C-alpha cells in the first residue's frame with residue numbers, strides 16, 4: 001500500500017471538548033479519530049528531533065501535526081494524547097496573547113483563551129514543539145520596519161525565555177507574507193516558516209500546510225487524492241476567507257469609531 005501523502009503537514013487551530021466548539025475547533029473525538037486513521041494507514045508522526053532537522057520537508061511517509069494560535073484546548077485535549085500516539089505537535093503562539101483571549105480575531109461567537117505561561121512550560125517539557133506566531137497576530141505585510149522586526153524577533157525571544165528552549169519555527173499570521181516578511185524571519189534566526197495554502201515548493205520559509213477543520217471527517221481521502229487537487233482548492237478558498245480577517249477588523253474599527 002502506498003502510504004505517501006501529497007501534503008504531510010496538517011494545520012489545526014483548536015481542539016475542544018464538546019461544550020466549547022467553535023468554527024476553528026475540532027472536537028477531541030474527531031481529532032483522535034484523525035490520528036487513528038493516519039496510523040491505521042501505515043503512517044507515522046514526526047518526533048521532536050526530526051522536526052528540528054526539518055525531515056517533514058522531504059519525508060512524506062510521516063505526518064507533522066501543527067496548531068496555529070496556541071489555544072488552551074491543546075493543554076486539556078492534546079497533551080493527554082502525546083503518549084498514546086507518540087507524536088510531537090508543533091504549536092504556534094502569538095507571544096503577546098499568552099494567557100489572554102483571542103481579541104485579535106474577528107469572532108462573533110465569543111473569544112477563545114490562549115495558553116498560559118505555565119501551560120506552555122509544561123507542554124514544552126512533554127513533547128510539544130513551541131513555535132512563534134508574531135506578537136499581536138497581525139498582517140505582517142502592513143508593518144513598518146521596526147514593528148515588523150519586533151513582531152518576528154521579539155516573539156522568538158519572549159517564548160524562548162518562557163520555555164528555556166530554542167524557538168526555531170514561525171507561522172505567518174493568517175498565512176500572510178511577502179518577500180520582505182520572509183527575509184526578516186530569516187534574519188531573526190528561524191530555521192523554518194509555515195504558510196498555509198500559499199507555500200512555495202522547496203522553500204523552508206514558505207512551507208505549505210493542509211488546513212484541517214471540523215468538516216473533515218476523513219482528511220486522508222483528500223490528502224491522497226491525486227496531487228491533493230481537492231484539498232488545494234478547498235485550502236485556497238479557506239485561506240482567502242481567513243486572510244480577510246484583518247480587513248474586517250479595520251472596517252469594524254473605523255466604523256466603530258464613527
Ligand SMILES: [Zn+2]
Nearest residue numbers: 068069173174
Ligand atoms: Zn493564527
